[in-house]
Amino acid sequence: MGFEVPRVGIREVAAAAGVSMGTVSHFLNHPDRVSEEKAKRIQEAIDRLGFVRNNAGRQLRLGHSTTIAYIVPDVSNPFFATIAEGVERRAAQAGLSVFVANSGGDPAREDSYLDLFEEHGVRGMLVASPRAIEDRLAAIRGRGTPSVLVGQRASSPAQPSVSIDDVSGGYTAVRHLVDIGCQQIAFVGGPLSIRQVADRLQGASDAIRESGSATLEIIASEPRVIATGHKVAAELIGRTQGRRPDGIFAVNDLLGIGLVQTLATGGVGVPEEVAVVGYDDIEYAENSFVPLSSIRPPHEDFGVAAIDLLLSVLGETPPPPESHLVFTPDLVVRRSSSRS
Amino acid sequence: MGFEVPRVGIREVAAAAGVSMGTVSHFLNHPDRVSEEKAKRIQEAIDRLGFVRNNAGRQLRLGHSTTIAYIVPDVSNPFFATIAEGVERRAAQAGLSVFVANSGGDPAREDSYLDLFEEHGVRGMLVASPRAIEDRLAAIRGRGTPSVLVGQRASSPAQPSVSIDDVSGGYTAVRHLVDIGCQQIAFVGGPLSIRQVADRLQGASDAIRESGSATLEIIASEPRVIATGHKVAAELIGRTQGRRPDGIFAVNDLLGIGLVQTLATGGVGVPEEVAVVGYDDIEYAENSFVPLSSIRPPHEDFGVAAIDLLLSVLGETPPPPESHLVFTPDLVVRRSSSRS
DNA sequence: CTGAAAGCGCTAACAC
DNA sequence: GTGTTAGCGCTTTCAG
8 A cells, every 4th residue: 555554652642632651551551540530531542543552562661472372283183273272261361362373294384483482572382293392492491481392291390291191092992992802903003203103002012912812913004194094994805804903093083084984885894893993083083984983182171281381380370280291081982893 | 480581682692792782683684794704703692692582672673573463263174274374385485474363253352363463563464254354454454454354255445355256166066966967956054144155055046046947945054064964964864755855065065974974874875866065175075985076165375365465465566466366166076976 | 640761672774 | 894873662660
């Protein structure tokens, strides 16, 4: 457009209301300390002039902002989205706003957002990352911006974290398969370089070992999407009866959904011939063709816990009993693994 | 923790490097105007001291920030998430960062984020909202913060927007059903108070009228999730042959997926007895039990277009040829509507 | 309860 | 190429 908008600042409001700048500021920050009459005049001037408080000036003076950052690898992932829900609700109660940033799993972008938020002087950060970033967060923390690591347990006691016990989740899934009678169990998923995947496999192995008799076949498969499940299932259907697993632990629900669909369509009974358990309990698991049993991580609670931890570090609430919160996921049994 | 971190500012860096503040600032903003030797000393001081530029000061001085806001009703919606992808990539190219905020469909939260971002002096906003907010955006624009309305066509020429022609999408879906021989078509979805839903129905009606012979039954159903599709399908299965539609246009894919699954399981042939077309082309459409035909809105392009429009309003790029961009969605035919 | 004034950290003139 | 300096808009002592 090109024509400049005359800036309306606290000074203009003061002039219009016939008071001093200080009084306007008081009105904005401590409304109770301003006489009712002037308050009304000021409010009216604000409305008439369309005054919007300039955060840069405010923050510069205050020395800190009133927002927190939430950095995730993928906003569209229902897991992170649900956490965000809890985070925002709780943050709002504490008078804080949440800015979300999407690293897209790209370390460079994650890094630049970390910088950006630190430059912006956010009060704190919630960081979900598949990478090892404790050192980075420690440096940032050292400069005055605290953070909570979300989704992986921090190794340093100085770094608060909220995570899920994936070893336990993997154990629960496979233990359940063993309990319903499966003996030849397959683990579908990858890559093991992802901590969560490795942990789930670890738990699965533990359950196998404990059973004494069951066996575990690892079917490495990526990416962890529905189509991959279809492919693996097709391969399984092609096997001779004896070589086919009678129980499958899919490292996430997308794989599980793909597996179940193709197996069932291909004439392999689910759960009669092959029982399947997924992980994450996304919405589609419950509504898939054969409803999929799944390991359910805590959702809303998780976000609330993360922000509560951050608030306590900020000194807004009493200090946390424990700086590493680890949630144990539950098993949700549905038809894909119900043999009665 | 409680112990204060001694702030490291541009002044401390200058002192440590033995240069003046101005030179450090130049180094930060116009690196080419600083001698190589001092540049090295400054860089070293920055690293050693862990200097982080304070955005509040910078922004206060500059008068504007270097970020843009993207406000969405629901980050986890793959549609908005994919847009975000394009938005962030393009914004980064232009040296801008993107802050995402989640209104959760709550008008109050949307409003407070609008305020927040305006106070933060973002360069511009991308706003996706189911509500009517043109007036609000006009006021904000009047104070100097431009915006692009995403997902609905703005009525004012002064308000840039990027949207999808849902009337056309609805028309294409039903026209396709008619073309493959359907005569008794059902529209499944709601509520009509949502603009997009109403538009899709409008397009559907147009196609019906044009056919001359086909009929349209409106089956109002909410919410637009898989489970609702299951419910509607169950009702349809219970109908006598003649009263059952031979073609269904589901207002979104979730409904479509639910419909297809329950119909097929319930012994109603898809697409032989009932053809189904969904809308949105989410990932699950392609991978559902009977792959679902769908109307596919542009995804990445959409985000790129939105930000390009914003950049042009900001004067970063040549003025846009047209301030309202309307994309026409495509039809993707899959098995749920393939009668050869 | 109200006003005056200092200064938060940074950048961009402007002089040198 | 480099240093000096004047504020950007706001909040908050501190007097009155």
